[in-house]
Amino acid sequence: MSLEVDVDHARETFHLVARFSAAPGLTAKTTLVDIVGGLIRPDHGRIAIDGQVLVDTARGVFVPKHRRRIGYVFQDSRLFPHLSVRSNLLYGRWFAGDGGAAANLTSVVDLLGIGRLLERRPDSLSGGEKQRVAIGRALLAHPRLLLMDEPLASLDEARRAEILPYIERLRDEAGVPILYVSHSVAEVARLATTVVILTEGQVTAVGPVADILSQTDAGEGGSVLEATVARHDAAFQLSVLATAAGELQVPRLSAPVGAAVRAYIRGRDVMLSLRPPEEISALNVLAGRVVAITPDANGAQADVRLDCNGASLTARLTAKSVQRLALAPGRPVYAVIKSVSFERS
Amino acid sequence: MTPEEWTAVRLSLLVATTATLASLPFGVAIAWLLARRRFWGKSLLDTLVHLPLILPPVVTGYLLLISFGKRGPIGAFLDEQFGIVFSFRWTGAALACAVMGFPLLVRAIRLSIEAVDTRLESAAGTLGAHPLWVFATITLPLCLPGVIAGAILCFAKSMGEFGATITFVSNIPGETQTLPSLIYTLTQIPGGDAGAMRLTLVSIAISMVALLGSELLARRIGVRQMAA
DSSP states (O other): OOEEEEEEEEOSSOEEEEEEEEOSSOOOOHHHHHHHHTSSOOSEEEEEETTEEEEETTTTEEOOGGGTOEEEEOTTOOOOTTSOHHHHHHTTHHHHOSOOTTOOHHHHHHHHTOGGGTTSOGGGSOHHHHHHHHHHHHHHTOOSEEEEESTTTTSOHHHHHHHHHHHHHHHHHSOOOEEEEOSOHHHHHHHOSEEEEEETTEEEEEEEHHHHHTSTTSSSOOEEEEEEEEEEETTTTEEEEEETTEEEEEEOOSSOTTOEEEEEEOGGGEEEESSOOOSOSOOEEEEEEEEEEEEOTTSSEEEEEEEETTEEEEEEEEHHHHHHTTOOTTOEEEEEEOGGGOOOO | OOHHHHHHHHHHHHHHHHHHHHHHHHHHHHHHHHHHOOOTTHHHHHHHHHHHHHSOHHHHHHHHHHHHSTTSHHHHHHHHHHOOOOTTSHHHHHHHHHHHHHHHHHHHHHHHHHTSOHHHHHHHHHTTOOHHHHIIIIIHHHTHHHHHHHHHHHHHHHHHOOHHHHHHHOOOTTTTOOHHHHHHHHHHSTTOHHHHHHHHHHHHHHHHHHHHHHHHHHHHHHHHHHOO
């Protein structure tokens, strides 16, 4: 699966120029997703999936949306109000033609946990339920790529927490690559494998999620650590995560032991020490080595990137601290992270 | 009621039903074009459709006579090629009624199509539905109350149509003498008042049944769509 995008699209208020070629799991903005989905015809550009050209304005190619086999989960779910949940789910199956094993109602219904909603009408569903049905509907149309345009943006915090695990399962189990648009760094850190950063209509960064999110200009200068749940500490309501950099103690997770999770650590939550800290309240101390120091625009703060046994971790410090500790590339340091600074997303 | 009056009532029902059903597909198509498409000459089409609403009915009838009459260009062509004759036949009365009811039909359907969320239509497209299927499975069911309202308006207009009909196909008992034409005839002859009154009551009854029927139907569809 590969996706090539090269578009140049001017509208009254903005001008989108996007050229990237990437594996699935990236984020972009709504217009870009609409162009990929076939809802908007770009002024200039080329879009190809797995080598098949969907749009090429130079050669006058434009495959209409109903022949692209690209599923689209909209921010506002867009369920058909005159059809039951079951008919909504099966709508795309009429047209999927070759069918295939992936388009199986029972397995999709199980995956999304919507079995008891089948005979209901869309009006009677909660926002989170609507979004899960919309995901199932797109999935049952047997797409080769799934577009998700901020599928959680219209939901409150509790509903987001309800849906995120389903999207994670979808990513891991459904076998359909997902192009996911989001403004939420936490969502991206949790879901994405490859990230494309769009700033004012321009692609500013493309790459694996851990690399991109640790760059200063891509959001908050945080880091993503791949981890598995090693054990739970019931007495203190903590979970212990095993990462390449070492063990992390975080507030109790609902994920079972052995589950793969991601820890997103903001740069401002990381403290550095030249000696192993003793008698300190913070539970997490990771040994590492300074790789690079990137001062911010006005020189007051700097992002210090560490290599902790192969994992990348970023700490945001004041310029004064950098000087006081005489930090420089190659210097061994200890990163201190308070357990309470982890938030569940 | 006299046999003559019964004939006029039956003929009126036949003419109005034929006019409504025959113009419905065209009405939906043109309403969709006006609601959803941008094309050259759109305002011209819009004006043409609405013209019978503002022209004197006699003028519309006369235009029909000179174009669809036996020696009119369209009338002669249809007669020679397909053997279809409109002039002085009940079919001509149906044509006159369809033309007069068409603006009401198109207007109601157009408004209801415009009320259908285009975002639902594009969602159906991304699920693989061809635009024609999107129309049949999403747009049409969602605008059905408007289609029914338009059809009832067209039917009611056809039941009452007088000026264009009498100008185009005259007032021939048993062939083109519809309910309004007979009421008009009866008011012109001495002692016809009783018959005219009977037909007036019949006319009111038919209109009310049609209106109530459409109201019920639209409500049932509305309830089904909004059902919780």
